[in-house]
Amino acid sequence: MAQTVGDFVVSRLHSWGVRRMFGYPGDGINGVFGALNRASDKIKFIQARHEEMAAFMASAYAKFSGELGVCLATSGPGAAHLVTGMYDARADHQPLLAVVGQQARGAMGGHYQQEVDLAALFKDVAGDFVHQASTPAQVRHLIDRAVRIALANRTATALILPNDLQEMPYEEPARAHGTVHSGFGYRAPKVVPYQEDLQAAADVLNAGEKVAILVGAGALGAADEVIAIADRLGAGAAKALLGKAVLPDELPWVTGSIGLLGTEPSWDLMRGCDTLLMVGSGFPYAEFLPQEGQAKAVQIDIQASMLSLRYPMDVNLVGDAKETLKALLPLLEQKYGKWRRTVEKNVSAWWKLLDKRAHVEANPVNPQLVAWELSSRLPDNVILTSDSGSCANWYARDIKMRAGMMASLSGGLASMGAAVPYAIAAKYAHPDRPVIGLVGDGAMQMNNMAELITVAKYWRDWADHRFIICVFNNEDFNQVTREQRVMEGDPKFEASQNIPNVPYHRFAELIGLKGLYADRPENLGPAWDEALASDRPAVLEVKTDPEVPPMPPHLTFEQVKKLTTTLMKGDPNQEGVIRGTVRQVLSSVLPGKHE
CATH class of the missing domain: 3.40.50.970 (Thiamin diphosphate (ThDP)-binding fold, Pyr/PP domains)
Structure with a gap:
């Protein structure tokens, strides 16, 4: 033929x-x-x-x-x-x-x-x-x-x-005018800036006394180099959401995520720095970066189109993150000072605060606790995925990454419905590694649920059968509800926000997967243990409280004003909104058993 x-x-x-x-x-x-x-x-x-x-x-x-x-x-x-x-x-x-x-x-x-x-x-x-x-x-x-x-x-x-x-017979292009004879093969080049540009960047970084680093997905694979640069400069480092896996959160100067889903130490880092080094990041929210004119800045990116786009940089370096940082390191002076100690103090206090917030009473389960209980149980080489929505807050803040782990989500597009297909793809990229996905019930109903059938079809082909999808079931398009209240000053619009209560764990059982359900905080840890020990993919459904707010790293007057306006108009779950917000705010100021 x-x-x-x-x-x-x-x-x-x-x-x-x-x-x-x-x-x-x-x-x-x-x-x-x-x-x-x-x-x-x-x-x-x-x-x-x-x-x-x-x-x-x-x-x-x-x-x-x-x-x-x-x-x-x-x-x-x-x-x-x-x-x-x-x-x-x-x-x-x-x-x-x-x-x-x-x-x-x-x-x-x-x-x-x-x-x-x-x-x-x-x-x-x-x-x-x-x-x-x-x-x-x-x-x-x-x-x-x-x-x-x-x-x-x-x-x-x-x-x-x-x-x-x-269906036609294939033909090679003729050796004639007007034909194209192409070949296959490509290897990415080694791209490093000119020495004088590296020196200009080093001059900026050496002159700074309070250096902040922001890493994104472009810095994946350059962890050792980022750590060496940070230690040389006495810097603190924040992570854009797609760069969550770049640096281990065990490092005391890593402030965690930045932005709407970010941490207080990352906010303080950017507000207090006099010098910024951005590596492989297109982080979009300028309001969470230093104020224009506050800091001298250097950016490294392989794509020139991403340079000086979020903050006016003093030096722009087109280059691969790993190779450029290696070339930059010998030009940097060793710094000593209280800036790094201040960053570390803020980070330590933040992890204690997250612990307290995760254990604040909720009805029935605090969604932060879902991620908090998972974090300490994560296998060493796990791959994590998250959907868009409120679950991404807890993924961003409460999951502690360790060296060797991988993680991603729909970043620039921030699309709902990506967590389960992302997790399936992770299994095909690394079939010998455990994979865990975090999904809100809105995204689960949109299109993730059907892809559990894909998991049921293929999981026996995977060398490691550990594959867990955790569903935050709060019967609410939770992130949008919060945005209505805090950004628009409008009460929850129940016609658009309320979603059906679906037994996701039972659906998993119907198609041959393991189903687990938790609606009490004391059952959450054992449920994670059981899911991780399962001989087949598992769906862990947790009944979570929709009124536990993902507190922003910094409450603005405008946000407080909008929320107050919402409550004055009358929200359908007014009592729950007040209770959930007050408990989270008080956890920041009141002592507790998790200090």
Whole structure:
């Protein structure tokens, strides 16, 4: 049988190192699926329950493996469903290739069934490269360019294959004018700034007396270098949400997360510093960085487009974080002083405060306690995922990262519905490591719940069967409810915020997974122990109190004013709002048994 275009697509992707594809079938992409079947497992296909979830898996696979993520979908609605997950990859600078079907070339322009202008649809999300193939000989260079651009630019690209083209015999490009003869292969270069630019950065950092460091996902893999720089400068270090796994929280000068989901020590670090070093971070909220003009600043990023974007930098360094920090270290002077001691004192007090807040009485379970009880039980090489929503607050603040752990979530896009597909992708990137995902009930009902079926389908293939999804069941779109109250000054709008109470642990049991339920704080620790000891993936459902507020690192007058306005208007759960807020505020000032 002659090699078809579909066969060539699979073979060429295999030559590029692709070993996993996430997707959902359909007749518009059947030619590629037939080729995958004939390829004898050269590339493993993982069947998601929905194309959006497949794209999230591809994005997360890129994050956790460091390789290209590939998702596959049919024409029309299948291709359209990929877009959210593709935006996730683009926003978080991850290499992703979407391979999608299209209607037959002869039908295009005829208002045919499932005919969508996919090149136009993908033009923003895959703007660096999106093309539709028209001849067999064209496919080679389209694949090569789509993959190389995705890897080099760390972004999403798309390849559109009409269904009739997929079944045609493949042809190599002719040796003739007007043809393209491409090759495969790419390795990221070593990028280090010029010596004079490194010296300029060192001069700024050496002149500072109170140095703050902010690390993001671009600093993953450069932990040793960040630690060495911080120790040389006597600095404290905060972590953007995507950089949570960069530094262990056991280090006494690591202030934890920054921003809306951040910590008081990170707020104090940025408010008190006179010098800022930002490494591999696109952290978006300028109000949590030093005030403009307060601090001299240096930024390191592999992408020049991200430089001096959040804060006006004195020195901008385009370079790989690890290599640039290694080159910068010999130029830095050793600092001694009380700044580091002040940072460490703030961090120590903060962990004690979090302990107290986690153990504040709630109805029925304090959601902070869910993350707090998990933190001390985390296996050494665990991979953590979190959804967007209020659960991300507790993930950001209460989980203590240790060296060797991995963690991520939908950062730049902050999309709901990513935690379970992220966790599945983590298992395919590292099947021998335990994986734990934290999910709110709103995101669970949106689309995470169906992907438990994907877990049930594949978990026996994983070398380590430890896979836990923890559902915070509070019957509320909790983060949005808080934003209505504190940011808008409006009471909770029950029509939009109340969600059904679903027995998630029982659903897990119905499909062959382990189901666990906790609605009392004393049962939470044992439930985590049982989930971690399970011989199969587990769903731990915890009935949590929706009125335990994720206190911001700094209460502004405007926030207090908005909350007061909300209460004056009359909130449907006014008593719970007051009780939950007062208890959290008082935990900051009153002594307790967890001091």
